[in-house]
Amino acid sequence: MLLPYREAGRVEAGCDEAGRGCLAGAVFAAAVILPADFKNPDLNDSKQLSEKRRYALRPVIEREAIAWAVGVVSPEEIDRMNILRASFLAMHRAIERLGVRPEHLLIDGNRFTPYPGIPHTTVVKGDGKYLSIAAASVLAKTYRDDYMNELALEYPAYHWSDNKGYPTQAHREAIRTHGVTPYHRKTFALLPEERQLALFAW
Template structure:
């Protein structure tokens, strides 16, 4: 992870820099998750990387290490209702603000994966495209957000087994779309997303 030059340019101690990332912007169902992590420079965690590049087993292992060795971490979410009311981008930004605000150690700087910054953070922030692969703190956040969302999908599957949330994680796979057409949306589906909205429009028309 090439981060020494970045830390120096920020003039902020590494133990007061929070990495923030999200998981679940694209799926048709479930909350969107975000995590914030401040790593301990004295207890580095080996193998941190973009969560999408890691196996599920390795993500689970690393999530335990992050929770044990990080100086501070927080996982937050924005609900399906908030996604439909605010739109997915603003709901993602809300989840990021909640994760940053929930840290037990107040950060002096936040590093955000991507090219957009959430408004209203308690500290200055910098957006880094590909940050989940280049900055250890963002990698750690991506792992916590991803593992938390995957665990939530298992709970959604228990509540609504017809849609295969344990396998598709809410994404619009062919099987998920087939089940969606067969059973209609469940409470976990995001009504503002086009594939779900299209199924609801005939029902709305019939009810008029």
């Protein structure tokens, strides 16, 4: 059972990201402040939920949350700063868009760039431990999926409506056949042979 908060009596925001391991598309993050008495037996780490369940939960979270927001960092920004820093920046952008300022942040993962003026706690696999992080994971995932579905209409050959930009075989075959798009992360090893060449050069 997921925990409602880390410390009672303070305003906590859970934060999580989606799309870190993708070859294409922006990285998304969400920040969610839930009421202390929030309960929903269906809410869990978004990776453990079906797509249908995630989309069913999204309006519930948005309606019942004290505050929620989504932050986005573009592929171009990812290439400039690296994906780890971009993931933290996406969380910062979500936090700064919250209508209520949290007193503490619960961050999914083991590292984070501190947000000015707000203490934080990193929680490994936090989306399976705290309701607010799980809620953030659902929002980040569904909003990013919406975005990738839109990009798939522009570039159908890459099967983004199915793979959401992750490195599937179909996605990589499309890169071999059609090349890269403006949405691909150019600093990533988009094909396995690129990684082998880089290691050989090293």
